[in-house]
Amino acid sequence: MFDTFCNLFILFMIYSFFGYIIEITNCSIVEKKLVLNRGFFLGPYLPIYGISCFLMGSLILKYKNDILTTFVMSAFICTTVEYITSYVLEKIFKARWWDYSNHKFNIEGRVCLFNACLFGLGGIIFAYIFNPFITNLLSKLNVVTIRIIAIILLIIFLIDVIITITTLCQVKISSLKFKSKDVTNEITKIIKDEIHKKREIKSNFFVRHMLNAFPKIDLTDRNNSLGKLKKYILKKKKKK
Numbered sequence: 001m002f003d004t005f006c007n008l009f010i011l012f013m014i015y016s017f018f019g020y021i022i023e024i025t026n027c028s029i030v031e032k033k034l035v036l037n038r039g040f041f042l043g044p045y046l047p048i049y050g051i052s053c054f055l056m057g058s059l060i061l062k063y064k065n066d067i068l069t070t071f072v073m074s075a076f077i078c079t080t081v082e083y084i085t086s087y088v089l090e091k092i093f094k095a096r097w098w099d100y101s102n103h104k105f106n107i108e109g110r111v112c113l114f115n116a117c118l119f120g121l122g123g124i125i126f127a128y129i130f131n132p133f134i135t136n137l138l139s140k141l142n143v144v145t146i147r148i149i150a151i152i153l154l155i156i157f158l159i160d161v162i163i164t165i166t167t168l169c170q171v172k173i174s175s176l177k178f179k180s181k182d183v184t185n186e187i188t189k190i191i192k193d194e195i196h197k198k199r200e201i202k203s204n205f206f207v208r209h210m211l212n213a214f215p216k217i218d219l220t221d222r223n224n225s226l227g228k229l230k231k232y233i234l235k236k237k238k239k240k
Contacts, residue, residue, distance in 0.1 A: 003143060006150035011057075012050040013153045014134055019049020022122075040089075041160045048085055052078045056123055057131060064127050074123020075116040082119075086110040 020039055023046060027035040039046045055077045063069040087110065090096055100106045105113035138146065 003146070006146050007138060008054075009150050009154060010138065010146065011134065012047075012054060013045060013157065015053035016045035016047050016050035018130075019046040019053075020044045022049070041164055043156065043160045045157075048081060052081045052119075053126060053131070055081065056126055060123060060127060061131070067124060070124055070127050071120040074126070075120035078119035078123070079111045079116045082115070083107065083111045 023039070024035050041047070056074055059077065060070050060073045063073065086096070086098065096109070099109040100112040100115065101109035103112035103114055141149075
């Protein structure tokens, strides 16, 4: 049981890492500059890709002989995961992390047909090339090596999760400090006063990381702390 978990977790991290590589490559091409800061977590991995690959591995590999079915199921699975992720993040943080409203055949701006087709092609690559290669590579490692790698990756991932959740809670709590509607001056003062505190340094770093990772984030509630800090950062950039 433990060895099975170790194998699955390593696969999850590998899929998440390659998802991160895909994202920064795509964003770098679109932005016409090197973009390294992507994703919800601080580490170089995107769990949404890991989850999608797990679901594809569980549901589509049995239909591997039918490439059309593989394409359609991959597109459906990944698009569903993307939609649910967008919906949950918006409900929790009052922010739209990505928006495909300017794409044709989109659903509420959360998913679009173009991305679904890319997911379908990605599923074919995953089923016929990537997954067989990775699983074959892992099969050559001995049990002890796999356990050690899995434990190290798990510790790193859990630390990242704890830092992320803790910081987000601090950001939410810090929004209670703002009383007036025009909070620019309050933000400036609070950042200057508290930037020297270790807790606030982590918090501000994380918020800046999130804003850099999702530069086109649409804040549905611009009065929350993330929205306030974004307005503050943009204002400071204009002054430079």
